[in-house]
Amino acid sequence: MTERGGKDSVTTLRDLPQGIEPGRDLWPQIEAQIAGRGGAVRAVGPAGAARRNGAAARVYLAAAAMVACVAVGVWIGRSALPGAGSPLAQGSRPSTVTLQTAWVTDPRYQREHRELMRALGAQLASLPPASRAKVMASLATIRQAKQELESALGKDPGNALLQELLVNTYQDEMRVLTDVREASDAGRGI
Amino acid sequence: MYMTHRLLPAAVALIASATLWAGDSPGTFEREVPAPARGVVQISSTNGTVDVSAWDRAAVSVKAELAADVDRVEVTNSGDHTVVRVIQRHSGMSFSNSGHEETHLRVQVPKDSEVDVSTVSANANSTGVLGAQRLKSVSGDITADIGPADIEAKSVSGSLKLRGKGQAAKLHISTVSGDLELKHAAGDLEATTVSGEVTAELDPAHSVRLRSTSGDIRFEGRLTRGADFDGQTVSGDLKVRAGFEDGLTFEAASVTGDISDCFNAAAERASEYGPGHKLNGTRGGGSAHVRLKTMSGEIDLCDRK
Numbered sequence: 001m002t003e004r005g006g007k008d009s010v011t012t013l014r015d016l017p018q019g020i021e022p023g024r025d026l027w028p029q030i031e032a033q034i035a036g037r038g039g040a041v042r043a044v045g046p047a048g049a050a051r052r053n054g055a056a057a058r059v060y061l062a063a064a065a066m067v068a069c070v071a072v073g074v075w076i077g078r079s080a081l082p083g084a085g086s087p088l089a090q091g092s093r094p095s096t097v098t099l100q101t102a103w104v105t106d107p108r109y110q111r112e113h114r115e116l117m118r119a120l121g122a123q124l125a126s127l128p129p130a131s132r133a134k135v136m137a138s139l140a141t142i143r144q145a146k147q148e149l150e151s152a153l154g155k156d157p158g159n160a161l162l163q164e165l166l167v168n169t170y171q172d173e174m175r176v177l178t179d180v181r182e183a184s185d186a187g188r189g190i
Numbered sequence: 191m192y193m194t195h196r197l198l199p200a201a202v203a204l205i206a207s208a209t210l211w212a213g214d215s216p217g218t219f220e221r222e223v224p225a226p227a228r229g230v231v232q233i234s235s236t237n238g239t240v241d242v243s244a245w246d247r248a249a250v251s252v253k254a255e256l257a258a259d260v261d262r263v264e265v266t267n268s269g270d271h272t273v274v275r276v277i278q279r280h281s282g283m284s285f286s287n288s289g290h291e292e293t294h295l296r297v298q299v300p301k302d303s304e305v306d307v308s309t310v311s312a313n314a315n316s317t318g319v320l321g322a323q324r325l326k327s328v329s330g331d332i333t334a335d336i337g338p339a340d341i342e343a344k345s346v347s348g349s350l351k352l353r354g355k356g357q358a359a360k361l362h363i364s365t366v367s368g369d370l371e372l373k374h375a376a377g378d379l380e381a382t383t384v385s386g387e388v389t390a391e392l393d394p395a396h397s398v399r400l401r402s403t404s405g406d407i408r409f410e411g412r413l414t415r416g417a418d419f420d421g422q423t424v425s426g427d428l429k430v431r432a433g434f435e436d437g438l439t440f441e442a443a444s445v446t447g448d449i450s451d452c453f454n455a456a457a458e459r460a461s462e463y464g465p466g467h468k469l470n471g472t473r474g475g476g477s478a479h480v481r482l483k484t485m486s487g488e489i490d491l492c493d494r495k
Contacts, residue, residue: 011198015449085285107245128311131329134367138384141404146425149485154463161443165424165485172384176366181309184345185326 109174116177123184135180142173217261217291219254228321228424229270230301234308235307237330238292244301244318251276251298257291272299304339305331325350334359336375349386356393369405373485393495394435395419406487410495411436413478421480423487430482433495437474442482442489443467446486452492 038061149166152158215478225231227248233240238257245251252265261279265272274297293312299305304321307314309330312461316323316334323341325332327348334341336354337478341361342348343367343398352361352370358377365386372390374381378397381388392398392411399420400407407454413419421428427447433439442449442457449457449469460466472494482489 020493046454056288128329131311131347132328138367138403141385145403145485149424152465152485159445159466160466160467160482162445162485165483168422169403169424172382172401175382176384177366179344179346179364179366 228241417478436477438478439476440480
């Protein structure tokens with residue numbers, strides 16, 4: 001490095017000064033320039049406003065596009081790839097979960113479930129008392145499991161493990177209701 | 191004359207039947223009918239006990255001590271089907287036991303028969319049958335020997351105890367609140383319960399699917415090359431001790447329960463922000479696949495029996 005102003009040559013960064021103070025106070029000039037530019041903008045009129053609005057519209061469009069991208073990503077994550085981000089991302093067989101979820105909301109399932117629930121009282125009454133008590137306890141267990149799973153899914157809607165457990169619990173409830181219906185037929189057993 | 195010829199066989203059968211009934215001591219029943227070696231024997235009784243055993247003869251033997259509420263025992267034989275039914279006096283009206291002595295039914299069947307037993311509160315026991323078995327009960331307990339053929343066992347609140355001798359078979363079992371105990375079994379198992387406890391021992395096991403809502407599941411056995419094991423509960427614990435022929439690949443996941451193992455692998459968080467833990471990995475060749483899932487139960491996995 002060449003020598004400047006008669007000072008010793010600089011060989012390392014440590015040789016440089018930690019700070020260089022300006023020879024005068026620069027702020028009054030900066031403040032004046034800012035004030036002058038603001039006034040200029042205010043003096044631009046409708047044409048400048050239109051340019052500003054156009055810029056704002058571009059910002060809004062960009063934001064909307066970003067929101068749309070996120071929404072599509074969430075949709076893909078929750079429907080096409082239910083395992084994504086869940087405890088069983090690799091082993092939960094996403095297509096099965098998707099199909100089963102659809103099955104739970106199937107009107108035929110809901111109709112069958114309603115009919116089984118409507119007939120449940122009479123069917124339980126025909127069971128031996130000890131068996132009836134155990135079946136009622138098991139149905140209460142299923143109901144509680146459904147509530148807990150639904151509550152957990154409310155906090156973590158994309159959790160494939162919870163979705164799968166909930167669907168299977170619905171299936172178990174149907175199995176119990178069907179078994180009770182068959183068991184209530186004294187002539188045939190279950 | 192024509193009518194006489196037509197009615198004569200029926201009249202003879204009726205008289206023979208009445209004679210056989212009259213020949214039984216009061217409150218007992220005994221009958222033996224020919225049956226094919228590989229036929230189907232269907233047995234149903236409401237309460238008391240049902241004992242089914244196998245023998246080498248091509249016949250079905252029925253012996254019973256009857257409770258006061260039993261109307262009759264029917265034994266019918268048609269083609270390869272033999273049907274044994276204990277008919278209650280007030281069939282279909284009530285399950286209540288009015289304090290009378292219970293009915294004890296003993297049926298011997300050809301050892302290769304298919305057996306179908308259905309009871310309400312009667313306990314059923316099946317020994318030595320080599321054909322397929324379908325065993326169903328509402329509140330009665332079921333015990334059975336596992337042969338080489340498939341077993342389908344189903345109960346509402348009755349417990350199920352099945353014992354094998356290491357012969358591979360396909361087992362389909364379901365209960366609502368009844369416990370399941372499976373010993374010295376092998377092959378394929380599918381078991382479902384709501385609140386029952388499942389204890390299963392399969393060696394070797396090829397395909398295992400166990401599911402429970404609140405009941406605990408405990409499995410012990412050995413997984414064959416390429417075996418598939420699926421265990422799932424909502425709040426029940428899952429304890430699996432599975433040896434293997436050619437390694438295993440495992441995936442364990444829990445939302446709020448703990449995951450532990452015997453090979454010092456540490457479970458990790460399922461995601462950075464959400465709840466849950468997972469434990470994934472491979473032991474040995476990784477040939478068998480083990481998947482364990484629960485919401486709030488505890489998972490304990492060990493790759494040794």
